[in-house]
Amino acid sequence: MADEDAATVKEPLDLIRLSLDERIYVKLRGDRELRGRLHAYDQHLNMILGEVEETITTVEIDDETYEEIIKTQKRMVPYLFVRGDGVILCAPPLRQ
């Protein structure tokens, strides 16, 4: 019975419960994306992710030529608490 309970999806956050201990993709405000293992979350979508890769996309303007330069910065963080109010969406990572 308990197992059945754990596997049923009745509301959006149940889907996130099924991603516990899985690698997920999180899109955040401010052109930021995270890929990491989900260790904890709550109803605000505050989360703790492990082995996190953050990707930041920025558009800069060259001082001389005024050309647009689109840059993506990446960095790794071992463990990260993410505040839920910045989260746009969560998804299981695409399987390659």
Add this chain to the structure above:
Amino acid sequence: MLFYSYFKTLVGKEVTVELKNDLAITGTLHSVDQYLNVKLNNVKVVNEAKYPHMMSVRNCFIRGSVVRYVQLPPGSVDIEILHDATRREARG
């Protein structure tokens, strides 16, 4: 309460708080409250040259709502406990 309880276990440890305005502050976690406001002691601002107003600040209070991330010290994360607490919290 999950994250409030978790952050309480980090008191005394060094964390880096990254704010929504891109300011990043490393310091010793002094306290946390239920809004996830945090107080840091002996702060050091990452990229200090860009934020000269922080040069005379040693201890600070950060409003929870302006936090984007907190980088956690690796040794302090007990994954099993977090998973159990999350499942309990999800059940409501």
Add this chain to the structure above:
Amino acid sequence: MEDVPPPGTALVEELDKLLMVQLRDGRKILGILRSFDQFANLVLEGAVERTIVGLLYSETPLGLYVVRGENVVLLGEIDESRDPPPALQRVPESEIRIAQRAEREQEKIKKTMKARMDFLDFID
């Protein structure tokens, strides 16, 4: 279940101290904390705004200020032995306004250029 302190007591230790309050619009206000509540609404006595441009700064007296909590980014306890930071040079208010205007002009130019480029991308 847990020993939760009463809400809004986090700033008790900061009462009657000189603080630097950073607001969401980037402004910095210094003053002595006389009162606060659970939203981090603040009462600051003898408040001054510290405007910093590069390594120049100036201070504008404001008087008694009530700051709405949602605009507060952080409160820093000022270590008076390190304040004002030796690296900064105090200039009159008029001078900082000129420096501020120049800095804003520069940013505006960048923004207009970006808007134009975005428009060109759009019609492509």
